[in-house]
Amino acid sequence: MIRNKGSWWDRFRGARPSRGGKPRGGAARPTPTGHVNAPTPVFRVGGGFHRRAMRRAWRQFHEGSLSHWITVMVIALALTIYGAFALLLSNANTAMEGWRVDNTVTIFLKKQEDGKQAERVKKRLEDVAGIGSPVVSSPEQGMGRLKELLGTEAGVLDGLEENPLPYAVEFQLLEPDPAKAAALTSGIAQWREVEAVSFDRQWADRLAAVVTVVRYAGMALSALLLSAVALIISNTIKLTILARREEVEVMRFMGATNSFIKIPFIYEGVLQGVLGSFLALGLTSGLFLGARQVALELGRAFGLSLPMHFLPPLELGLMMGLGIGLGFLGSMISLSRFLEV
Amino acid sequence: MIRFHNVHLRYPTGYEALKGVSFTVPRGGFHFLTGHSGAGKSSVLKLIYRAELPSEGGVVVDGRNVERLTPKQIPLLRRGIGVIFQDYKLLYDRSVFENVALAMEVAGHPMDKIPGQVQRTLEYVGLKDRMHLSPIALSGGEQQRVAIARAIVNRPPLIIADEPTGNLDKPMARRIFDLFTALHQSGATVLIVSHDLDLVAELGFPQIDMADGRITQLPASTRVPLTPATL
Numbered sequence: 109m110i111r112n113k114g115s116w117w118d119r120f121r122g123a124r125p126s127r128g129g130k131p132r133g134g135a136a137r138p139t140p141t142g143h144v145n146a147p148t149p150v151f152r153v154g155g156g157f158h159r160r161a162m163r164r165a166w167r168q169f170h171e172g173s174l175s176h177w178i179t180v181m182v183i184a185l186a187l188t189i190y191g192a193f194a195l196l197l198s199n200a201n202t203a204m205e206g207w208r209v210d211n212t213v214t215i216f217l218k219k220q221e222d223g224k225q226a227e228r229v230k231k232r233l234e235d236v237a238g239i240g241s242p243v244v245s246s247p248e249q250g251m252g253r254l255k256e257l258l259g260t261e262a263g264v265l266d267g268l269e270e271n272p273l274p275y276a277v278e279f280q281l282l283e284p285d286p287a288k289a290a291a292l293t294s295g296i297a298q299w300r301e302v303e304a305v306s307f308d309r310q311w312a313d314r315l316a317a318v319v320t321v322v323r324y325a326g327m328a329l330s331a332l333l334l335s336a337v338a339l340i341i342s343n344t345i346k347l348t349i350l351a352r353r354e355e356v357e358v359m360r361f362m363g364a365t366n367s368f369i370k371i372p373f374i375y376e377g378v379l380q381g382v383l384g385s386f387l388a389l390g391l392t393s394g395l396f397l398g399a400r401q402v403a404l405e406l407g408r409a410f411g412l413s414l415p416m417h418f419l420p421p422l423e424l425g426l427m428m429g430l431g432i433g434l435g436f437l438g439s440m441i442s443l444s445r446f447l448e449v
Numbered sequence: 450m451i452r453f454h455n456v457h458l459r460y461p462t463g464y465e466a467l468k469g470v471s472f473t474v475p476r477g478g479f480h481f482l483t484g485h486s487g488a489g490k491s492s493v494l495k496l497i498y499r500a501e502l503p504s505e506g507g508v509v510v511d512g513r514n515v516e517r518l519t520p521k522q523i524p525l526l527r528r529g530i531g532v533i534f535q536d537y538k539l540l541y542d543r544s545v546f547e548n549v550a551l552a553m554e555v556a557g558h559p560m561d562k563i564p565g566q567v568q569r570t571l572e573y574v575g576l577k578d579r580m581h582l583s584p585i586a587l588s589g590g591e592q593q594r595v596a597i598a599r600a601i602v603n604r605p606p607l608i609i610a611d612e613p614t615g616n617l618d619k620p621m622a623r624r625i626f627d628l629f630t631a632l633h634q635s636g637a638t639v640l641i642v643s644h645d646l647d648l649v650a651e652l653g654f655p656q657i658d659m660a661d662g663r664i665t666q667l668p669a670s671t672r673v674p675l676t677p678a679t680l
Binding site for chain 2: 156157159160171354355357358359360361362363364365366368
């Protein structure tokens with residue numbers, strides 16, 4: 109804007125101030141920086157700009173230490189709650205995938221039904237859509253499997269005078285939709301020959317429904333928490349802006365651009381988000397290790413296998429992104445409300 | 450360098466700080482703006498660095514009407530003006546060096562050029578040995594010199610100062626004016642608001658007197674004919 113000829117500086121350098129306003133004078137000579145005829149610098153948004161902005165952001169963060177660290181802790185806690193939900197849901201999903209593989213349905217016929225009746229039921233099942241490979245299981249076969257299942261405890265069955273088990277027909281349920289599968293098995297349960305229907309997948313489907321509810325509840329809770337975090341970050345940045353309003357005013361009159369003034373505040377918010385995310389990552393890892401230990405001990409006690417896995421990389425990236433995004437959002441809210449440049 | 454053409458400045462409260470002010474400060478000139486408190490001197494300076502906009506009339510700085518500047522051009526205008534405030538406006542949580550360096554950072558100078566330039570500037574205002582202190586540890590005169598160093602470190606072609614010696618004793622005021630004189634001798638255009646009439650008269654530079662928002666005395670050098678076409 110104002111053209112800087114660059115010449116008076118050299119004359120000034122050779123003209124040390126003296127009393128009476130009579131400078132001693134001196135010939136113009138180039139400055140060691142080579143700025144003699146340099147034009148008024150044009151602000152460039154380059155590496156130097158962002159390095160300075162980051163340095164100022166760090167300085168602002170450091171100077172407002174306690175409030176900033178409290179904000180970092182709040183971000184970390186909110187993201188940890190999000191991470192805990194993600195961990196729970198991710199492991200529940202994996203467990204359910206395993207359970208869903210077992211789509212075997214067993215129908216137990218009434219005690220008076222014989223093998224011929226069982227074969228008729230089998231043929232009838234073959235005509236029903238969504239059902240695959242029905243197999244008849246005699247009471248003897250059923251007893252054999254029961255003994256196998258009881259293992260060393262199978263001796264308790266030796267006291268029975270007669271085999272109490274009825275004929276059974278097993279088949280694979282091909283229907284993937286839980287509601288349709290439930291309707292199908294309920295319909296079969298109404299058949300005259302059928303005493304009971306055993307379908308393990310129903311439990312998996314019920315669990316899946318519960319997990320879905322937990323998922324939505326987790327999403328709603330996380331959304332509420334994360335919104336609160338954005339407002340907390342915004343408040344911290346507001347305090348920084350208010351604490352630095354004199355500096356901002358001075359910079360404005362020196363010719364600072366909007367970017368020069370605003371970007372350090374944005375970096376400051378993002379820095380809080382990044383630190384909060386890393387802390388949340390550590391806390392979530394701690395939770396995972398604790399939960400895995402509990403699962404191992406439970407598994408050992410009940411003879412179950414409860415494998416657990418940590419969050420997949422995509423989920424971890426999302427967590428970090430959320431932290432950074434919240435920092436950015438909080439800064440932008442404050443800047444738009446409290447910093448007019 | 451600076452042209453005011455029939456400038457009026459009314460604040461939202463209705464107070465009219467300037468009432469038809471016209472004058473010109475040529476490039477390389479050294480002028481004093483004098484007058485009693487409330488005469489409108491500081492308002493004139495605020496219009497120059499575009500902290501305020503005229504309600505009527507035109508203000509031209511270095512050939513550009515400040516009213517017509519786009520938001521992106523305003524920082525460029527301000528980088529070409531070294532402003533020295535009566536209350537110094539120094540940052541007391543930073544060292545003397547950092548206060549001066551901030552002006553160079555704002556102007557986008559390369560990081561590696563800043564320390565040398567800041568040290569040279571502080572040397573010229575006689576504060577090199579105090580550059581690591583906080584301004585709060587300095588006397589009023591020294592703080593004023595830090596403010597001057599900050600204003601000139603980017604070598605702006607125009608230097609404006611609002612009562613730069615208002616809080617200083619006579620010898621220190623004299624020393625500060627010597628510094629401005631040296632800057633002027635080096636080619637900078639200087640406009641200083643001052644109420645120290647004795648010192649102003651002693652230095653002998655042209656003097657624009659103001660009273661009640663109007664110019665009451667204008668030296669011949671500032672009476673350059675103006676028309677709206679020149680704005």
